[in-house]
Amino acid sequence: MSTRDLKGLYSALLVAFDENGNINEKGLRQIVRHNIDVCKMDGLYVGGSTGENFMLSTEEKKRIFEIAKDEAKDDITLIAQVGSINLKESVELAKFVTDLGYDAISAVTPFYYKFSFDEIKYYYETIIKDVDNRMIIYSIPFLTGVDMSLAQFGELFANPKIVGVKFTAADFYLLERMRKTYPDVLIFAGFDEMLLPATVLGVDGAIGSTYNVNGVRARQIFELAKQEKISEALEIQHVTNDLITDILDNGLYGTIKLLLEEAGVEAGCCREPMKKYSPEMRARAKEIYKKYF
Numbered sequence: 001m002s003t004r005d006l007k008g009l010y011s012a013l014l015v016a017f018d019e020n021g022n023i024n025e026k027g028l029r030q031i032v033r034h035n036i037d038v039c040k041m042d043g044l045y046v047g048g049s050t051g052e053n054f055m056l057s058t059e060e061k062k063r064i065f066e067i068a069k070d071e072a073k074d075d076i077t078l079i080a081q082v083g084s085i086n087l088k089e090s091v092e093l094a095k096f097v098t099d100l101g102y103d104a105i106s107a108v109t110p111f112y113y114k115f116s117f118d119e120i121k122y123y124y125e126t127i128i129k130d131v132d133n134r135m136i137i138y139s140i141p142f143l144t145g146v147d148m149s150l151a152q153f154g155e156l157f158a159n160p161k162i163v164g165v166k167f168t169a170a171d172f173y174l175l176e177r178m179r180k181t182y183p184d185v186l187i188f189a190g191f192d193e194m195l196l197p198a199t200v201l202g203v204d205g206a207i208g209s210t211y212n213v214n215g216v217r218a219r220q221i222f223e224l225a226k227q228e229k230i231s232e233a234l235e236i237q238h239v240t241n242d243l244i245t246d247i248l249d250n251g252l253y254g255t256i257k258l259l260l261e262e263a264g265v266e267a268g269c270c271r272e273p274m275k276k277y278s279p280e281m282r283a284r285a286k287e288i289y290k291k292y293f
């Protein structure tokens, strides 16, 4: 099992697709390199929401895990998101990425059906049971509808292989309670627009989509906040949030890919049913790039 320190800043890795929705390997490798060489990320979170993962087949997910590992080698920390409501698939992927040498696995809370907490607990324990690896819970209630309480998180953390949580929520009361109650658990902030307040509350790192292009500013916010230079960090969070607002208005993942294209990275298209880029969307992305980079 990898003993690598998991703390730090991670890009939630984007995946380049061609016009037909197939993985563009060359583009994907370029995105990985850009995150390492330009954005200076500590790690990559592969197979998350940003990776359009829930629209992919098992074989495509495996190929993406292979390409990301092959390109990144051991240069940065790699976390693989293997969660799915097909538990057998998650178990298979957890073994696959552990054999590839991923430093940790992560799994989104099972969604769509209203699973009970006992079922959710069973899901995590089953995924992690037969692999020599560490698990980060991926909690994103606004997309999954799964809200867990402080005590329920605690029940999951009681398993020594469940070492952390990716907390994509704006519930800062719960975040503060979690930090105080479980001081040894790794907490990763999931909303890039709230990186500063999350860092003030003591998160160990962050995982985000916009870090694929805005990693340098994210690093400044994170480091300044840890040094308690709050007003300086806030200035950068303000610029970052202007950028994120512009990105969200123009279409989240597509716009980040178009910004990468402006930076010379072949980031490609999004997977259907996400929409194709219109000429207006492309033009707006060029303006956003000029304004912020």
Ligand SMILES: CC(=O)N[C@@H]([C@@H](O)[C@H](O)[C@H](O)CO)[C@@H](O)CC(=O)C(=O)O
Binding pocket: 012, 013, 045, 047, 048, 049, 050, 051, 168, 190, 191, 192, 193, 207, 208, 209, 210, 244, 252
């Ligand atoms: C739904 C979503 O995309 N959330 C992003 C955020 O980085 C988000 O895009 C950003 O804060 C803008 O709202 C991450 O939490 C998701 C993520 O890390 C992932 O790809 O799994």
